[in-house]
Amino acid sequence: MTKVYKKTSGNGDIALYLGKRDFTDHVCSVDIVDGVIKVDPANLNGKKVFVYLACAFRYGSEDLDVIGLSFRRDIWIQRVQLYPATGGSPTLTPMQECLMKKVGEQGYPFSFQMPTDLPCSVSLQPGPNDTGKACGVDFEVKAYIADKADSADEPAKKDTCRLMIRKIQFAPISNKPGPKADVSKQFMMSDKPMNLEASLEKEIYYHGETITVSVKINNQTNKVVKKIQISVEQLTNVVLYSSDTYTKAVSTEEFGETVESNGTLEKSFQITPLLANNVEKRGLSVDGRLKDGDTNLASTTLSQGEKEMQGILVSYKVKVNLMAAGGGLLGGLTGSDVTVELPLTLMSPKPAEVTLD
Numbered sequence: 001m002t003k004v005y006k007k008t009s010g011n012g013d014i015a016l017y018l019g020k021r022d023f024t025d026h027v028c029s030v031d032i033v034d035g036v037i038k039v040d041p042a043n044l045n046g047k048k049v050f051v052y053l054a055c056a057f058r059y060g061s062e063d064l065d066v067i068g069l070s071f072r073r074d075i076w077i078q079r080v081q082l083y084p085a086t087g088g089s090p091t092l093t094p095m096q097e098c099l100m101k102k103v104g105e106q107g108y109p110f111s112f113q114m115p116t117d118l119p120c121s122v123s124l125q126p127g128p129n130d131t132g133k134a135c136g137v138d139f140e141v142k143a144y145i146a147d148k149a150d151s152a153d154e155p156a157k158k159d160t161c162r163l164m165i166r167k168i169q170f171a172p173i174s175n176k177p178g179p180k181a182d183v184s185k186q187f188m189m190s191d192k193p194m195n196l197e198a199s200l201e202k203e204i205y206y207h208g209e210t211i212t213v214s215v216k217i218n219n220q221t222n223k224v225v226k227k228i229q230i231s232v233e234q235l236t237n238v239v240l241y242s243s244d245t246y247t248k249a250v251s252t253e254e255f256g257e258t259v260e261s262n263g264t265l266e267k268s269f270q271i272t273p274l275l276a277n278n279v280e281k282r283g284l285s286v287d288g289r290l291k292d293g294d295t296n297l298a299s300t301t302l303s304q305g306e307k308e309m310q311g312i313l314v315s316y317k318v319k320v321n322l323m324a325a326g327g328g329l330l331g332g333l334t335g336s337d338v339t340v341e342l343p344l345t346l347m348s349p350k351p352a353e354v355t356l357d
Contacts, residue, residue, distance in 0.1 A: 004102060009145070010158030013040050014049055016143045017103060019095040021165045023139075024350075025120060027302050033112040033165065036099040037143050039083045040106060044145060051143040052079035053112040055119070055167070057240055057311055059135050073240065075137070075310045076118055079149055082108040112141075114167065119311030121166040121288025122298050124236075128280050137311040138288060139165045166288050169302050170350035176203040183340045189326075192220035196338050198320040204345045207296040210272045211344070213318060217265040223324040223336070225259035230320050232273040232344065234297065236285045237313040250278055250297060250316075259322075271318075273297060273346070285314050287348075299347040316344040 008015040015038040023031040039049050054077040085108065092100065096109040123136035142162035144155040178200030184193045195218040205211050213230055231252040237245045251273035259265045275297045278284055285298035298314040322338040 004099065005163055007161040007163050009143070009161040011043065013043050013145060013159075014038065014143050014161055015103075016051075016141065016161045016163055017099045017107075018141065018163055018165070019099060021163065023114070023165060023167055025114075025116070025118075025167055025169045025302075027169070028116065030114040030116060030118075030167065032093065033114065033141065034093045034095050034109070035141065036096055036103050036107045036109050037082050038103045038106050039108055041083065044083075047145050047147055048081055048149075049083035049108070049143065049145055050079055050081050050149050051110050051141065052077055053114070054078075054140050054142070055114070055137065055311070056140070057137055059240070076115065078112055080110055081149060082110055082143075117303070117309050118167065119309050119313060120169055120299070120301060122285050122312040122314060123288050123295075124312070125278075125281060125284040125286050127282035136285075136288060139167055141165055168287070169299055169347065171204045171206065171345070171347035172302075173350070178202045179342045181340045181342050183338060185336075185338045187221050187223055187324075187336060190221035190223070194219050194221045194223065194225075194322070194324065194338055196320065196322055196340050198318070198340050198342055200318065200342055200344070204347060206349055207299070207346060208272070208274060210270050211318065212268050212270050213320060213342075214268045215265070215320060217259050217322065219259045219261060219263050219265075219324075221324075222261050223326050224261060225257075225265075225322050225324050227323040228255045228257050228269070228320070229253070229323065230255070230269050230271050230318065232271060233317050233319060234285060235315045235317065236283075236298075237315070239308065239310050239313065246283060248281060248284055250274075250281075250284070273316075285312060296348070297346065300345045316346050318342040318344050 005018040005021055018035040023033055033053055037051055055075045057073045059071050100107045119137045123134040126134050140162055145159040146155050180199035182197035184195050186193045197216040199214045201212050231249050234248050234250050235245055251271050253271050255269055287295045287298050289295040300315055301313045319341050324336050
């Protein structure tokens, strides 16, 4: 095992061990969250040890919790009692076998199986002057000492230890041909329409990869295409008490190609959406991060579509916009746009598998 993640309670009576902090959502199933709690019963005085895994939506700073307001809503939570043990010895996963060798006889293994309808770890990017923890969806493994599992009194910090984890999705291995869309727009004073067709080379693009957009224009009108604008927009659907969608452009490029009346154009254009170009854009969705690690634009949320998810769901689209204007003295006053949109899947490739020693 290359690394072990450990967190010890303030009083030293319990310690949480995990072999990894990134757990993959395969759409049809999710990696088991498996770990070990080390328990020193000497000072428990008859109290019990519990561990839970929670998926929560944070929509305010923890600093404000001191005034009696909770800005965190649990979307899903599951807890188990570890000490005293309540059942037989569970079958250990390979990860737990490695951790138990390190922890020894005081180790108590635990496992959680997340459902497939939970959102992935996503944060909403704070503004330049915002402080505190970012809003978003996070996952937490927490062990604590208490008289009962769901006591109304929050366990003292010295009786708890916790580690944040991430639920992440990677791009499917198979990549299909990209989407294609077209639109035909009729203008006043023109007998024939303007036709716009756009397509992408493939369905899935990786973060940081240049996106090639193929554009075909058949201008049978009396207008002139003065400019072509191509943008990538991020759509963030926040599903909590209601469903609200926020749209933000993450990359916009303008191209000076013109298409005269009764002219055609067939050309490919390139655009690269990067978080580095959007670092001050407040409310942009980014992939959840642990501590201050690097991240990227939030990945497209893949789902089976059977049950509505709560939390933050992310999607993207490529928008191709033709800025057309009439000829003559009134050309600038009779402008009009022709727009077509394409769905875009933006994700990270699946990393190589890590084997346990």
